[in-house]
Amino acid sequence: MTTPAPAEDRGRLVISGHAVARITAHAAREIDAVGGAAGRVLGLALGSEDADxxxxADAEVDGGRVRLAARLSVTYPASVARTTERARAHLRDRVGELTGLDVTRVDITVTALHPPAPSSRRVS
Known part of the structure; x- marks a missing residue:
């Protein structure tokens, strides 16, 4: 049986910006009070800004570093400032953990505030 070549001689792994953007979008949904956003073309929303x-997300990968941008909505009455700070910290940690890249910047745009989901309480 032959001994495998050292790791540095076998090649390298390159993670595309598209893959990092998908990871970012998924990681953002792990945060309480965060919802989605409508896609945009030429600055115009495609559809409504529904929370679901x-x-x-977009990602610019440069070597081992990445810059993230996320467009999301926040469920009212959550604080927009606290929610975006939690999102920024979570995305920096989670994307770094999953990709091994150094997240150097996270820009967040809040596109809408949504009312809380109606409760499913019933009156008998």
């Missing part, structure tokens, strides 16, 4: 839409 996916988070829109």
């Amino acid at each position: 839409r996916p988070v829109q």
